Amino acid sequence: MDPKPTHAPTVVIENFYPSTGAPNYLLKRVVDEPLDVYADIFKDGHDVISAVLKWRLQGSTRWFESSMSPMGNDRWHGQCSFQKCGRWEFIIEAWPDSFRAWKNAYKARFDAEDPEIPVESREGGKLLAQAGHRARGAGSTDTAAELDELAAMLCQLKAQDLIDIVLSDDLQQMLDRYPDRSMSTISPPMRAIVERERGRFSAWYEFFPRGAEGRADKHSTFRDCLGRLDDAKAMGFDVIYFPPVHPVGVTGRKGKNNSLTSRAGDVGSPWATGSKQGGHRAVEPALGTLKDFAWLVGEANARGLEIALDFALNCSPDHPYVKQHPDWFYQRVDGSIRYAENPPKKYQDIYPLNFHCADWKNLWRELIDVVLFWVAHGVKIFRVDNPHTKPVVFWETLIAQVHKRDSDVIFLAEAFTQPRMMQVLGKIGFTQSYTYFTWRESKHELEEYCRGLTQTDMRWYYRANFWPNTPDILPHHLQNAGPAMFKIRAALAATLMPCWGIYSGYELGENTPLPGKEEYINSEKYELKARDWSQPGNIKGLITELNRARQENRALQLYDNLHFHRADHEKIIVFSKATPGFDNRILVVINLDAHAPAATMLHIDLAALDLNWDASFRVHDLIHGSSYEWRGPDNFVSLDPKATFMHLFRIE
């Protein structure tokens, strides 16, 4: 490095925490959520350092600022929070604080009766006069005059008449308003993506609009969806997520149970998008019109619900892009377009897009415009289908471009793949992500997995959304299972994470798999399903209670406050979540065994709940209404899958 034209860096600023590991990766926050920032800040010699944390909306010229404090061993701490949605950057500025350094030395000289005190008084006077000059430049003429006066005093009076003024907090505060930052070092910027509260706290309910009425003999329309909306609302969900609503392809359409040939009347998979009726900007005519969709969005919003759309970049052979932009697809040597394959498996109903085709810029622009089209139609949440099969940088670009237009838009990544890919999608901007929760069953697995999500660096860039089921996944533990297991998995998802969701039918206990697969038999992906939305044995009551507890307890709305406690019984899991000020403390105890009662001693880490080791406290079960007086860390619980299978305690 060659000497720079301006002054050389004076202070070293390094070892940021948190850090996402690369300049383009984003740290996640929601509006007004505090962020604690740590860094090593030090310089050569005996200078006193001052440091501030500064943050601004990207592109803005207005910096917000708060002072940082040393914690010892050159570690500093500062805190900020971000006032609105968008991309923010934050930096640390640190400088040798000439007045503080002079003041410390002056005090030492004074105590030692240093004969050079008069010269040093004048040095101090010079510093005050400079501060006065800065104050005047900032328009504070009164302060400037006051500083000038003090400066003159330092050049005239004796030290014993000055020392109290010099050391006073008043003077320091005045100086701190006009600090001398001419020798500042500024750290490289860190970036944060700031989203609305729903980015962190949301309960999702997925249903197929075409199956809204639960009739096998009739394709429901957008206009038929109010019943589902009301039911979801009653259960306490706030995001209604629809599989793709676009025209379903005809060529290669799959039949029931994913069969290769469809029969007349088969509705096909909504994930094979595009027909003569249009592509990703159109709606399937059997569901209604764009106007009907707009009406439904309005009805949802009126209920405090949001509609989330599926952004699934699968084109059926009938998609308009195929004719308009054949170069956007993979061309084979025989002139045909390559359909999706994972040899020897073939998916003839879908043509994958070539994101690196020669015309890739126009392709990407078009896909971004598709999202903006739906944003303009009032959709602010997108569940993105298989993002891990498209370039990471495509999503980075898309999300940034969409957020430039509307920073309220939330993206949920449906990437069931290897950990690194799932993580990087969070780092480049996806708000929420699907997880492996669906396959984590034992206490040990659940604890280890949730600790990884919420207590490691993943907390800064990855927000888990826990789904017990999806249209694609009926995990083994739910297959042919009774309501007890459905309750357990719902309770885990809803209390471990602030974001959770179910695919409709879950509340009814739908449990029949395709033999040998973790998939539903007679999957709604390929046919209309008959359902009684209030069939006996449903667990809508429990879901309602869970969502109510989440709404009423802020501790359940936060992400990285999860703390596991010890229970002697291997089937009983116990964890707590508390707000930072401990004004809301939740303790959850769940029997993971859907078949046998379990009783155990719990060993509560009371410090994690801000309780003394011998504290007496009352735990109140928000689901069952019961209360217990507990004392100290060790307390007894007994849970029965047929009755009270869990406690959702508020500590009072």
Added chain:
Amino acid sequence: MDPKPTHAPTVVIENFYPSTGAPNYLLKRVVDEPLDVYADIFKDGHDVISAVLKWRLQGSTRWFESSMSPMGNDRWHGQCSFQKCGRWEFIIEAWPDSFRAWKNAYKARFDAEDPEIPVESREGGKLLAQAGHRARGAGSTDTAAELDELAAMLCQLKAQDLIDIVLSDDLQQMLDRYPDRSMSTISPPMRAIVERERGRFSAWYEFFPRGAEGRADKHSTFRDCLGRLDDAKAMGFDVIYFPPVHPVGVTGRKGKNNSLTSRAGDVGSPWATGSKQGGHRAVEPALGTLKDFAWLVGEANARGLEIALDFALNCSPDHPYVKQHPDWFYQRVDGSIRYAENPPKKYQDIYPLNFHCADWKNLWRELIDVVLFWVAHGVKIFRVDNPHTKPVVFWETLIAQVHKRDSDVIFLAEAFTQPRMMQVLGKIGFTQSYTYFTWRESKHELEEYCRGLTQTDMRWYYRANFWPNTPDILPHHLQNAGPAMFKIRAALAATLMPCWGIYSGYELGENTPLPGKEEYINSEKYELKARDWSQPGNIKGLITELNRARQENRALQLYDNLHFHRADHEKIIVFSKATPGFDNRILVVINLDAHAPAATMLHIDLAALDLNWDASFRVHDLIHGSSYEWRGPDNFVSLDPKATFMHLFRIE
């Protein structure tokens, strides 16, 4: 991020290991030392990735390259080493490997008797033809012709006649010579500073040339130093380090024992540099001339020794800079130049430089030129005095500029200060660093400290140089101590680290402190000292054996191969060092108690020595000549400070 004009990145490359944490920080290596590099490398979809590690001397256009291998879970590994001293950069290049992906799919199709095989054969033919084109472009006409022929075969023959050729290693190797990297992603560069072996492995002997003859009545000269050189050589040292040899200041010269006033004949501190006779480019006339110095450098080199100079940026009030460049110092309001202070302490014999003065660029240039001046006089090693009181970026600049001219130059940082400052000086380019070893006494302290140095990320940027004493530091445990303690501390320094050093007098057991201080009484810093360089009770014999063992055992020359084992006795420390191939294995056992014998069972982690749990092996003591037959992990030792206080075993 907006779409880029060329192709968009295809592969994600992240989570480098090792990593120094900032783009300007340098990873340390010596010439030909292997470096294992790890990164997460992955991309969307089902493509097969190929990746290479590439490295080049900074500024060179010639890349070296080696292929990387996947380790599972998207983690990749590669290895490189650097062929000469200098600054190197290394990157990872990764790309979707279209031929490997096609081949995998082709095999699956073949096994499934896919009817589309003929088209897919032609797709493969196209890939081979493209490879042929690349081969032709690279001048390999023969290979190109062969690839063209194969391409034609793929378009004509049946799959069963092709499959063996397609899957052959020969074909893959041919393709790998002309890979299609058109869709490559290239990682940000990482940087390494590569130095000669002595950067990692060196034994330092510090003496004051003016005291070379050990006479209080005579100021020795450069011409009087051969006795010291020969003695140091005989003890096995290879670096001879001199305190500053420049003219010593007169104004404010300190007297004996750092007294404020000097008497006639007092020689003053060599660290107060500069007089009428010159500054940092001159030599103290009492030592001789530049010509004498050059002669001594030649004599040292002829003995296989190197002279290291002290680079101490302290100017006495008589330094030529004071008159020539008063603006390089701190000006006070009364027009005087500020002398060094740590109020209320004053150091009137030293004027600190103002590294951020208006003329800082010329000041920095001059100081860099001073180093280059001595480099031109054959000095390739500098011990830098108090680097932590000058800006970090100054050292970064200086070291980079010096290395541009001569990458053989080694810098040792004498920064006894807080950990972060000591670490960052290593990160920006200091070759070696002083440490807290001098104050680490107990087994637990030594183990913890050495693990931090050699087993954490510090191993990548910090090279400890262990000194039991310095002219400034006579630690409490050496004060009034007998030879046993001097032996223990020398043995620890020489075997724990490949770099160690002593300040002369240590071998003689000089042990008298200034009362109440960790300093020598009658310090050589301020006076000429009488010494008998072979006085009875000296430990030169042990030092000679230690340095001989270091020379003869490569395991003791490596840095991060330190492994501690367990001993039941709290005073007995045991550790091993082995070469990567285990062809040299050293096991060191030291009784830290200088007063009492200790006997204990050792519990050797045999796996760390590539031995089976029940292995029988012979340990041979390189110091005492004794040998023992050991079996399994648990073995007995008995060590007596008056006799065999340590074992330096080679495992045979």
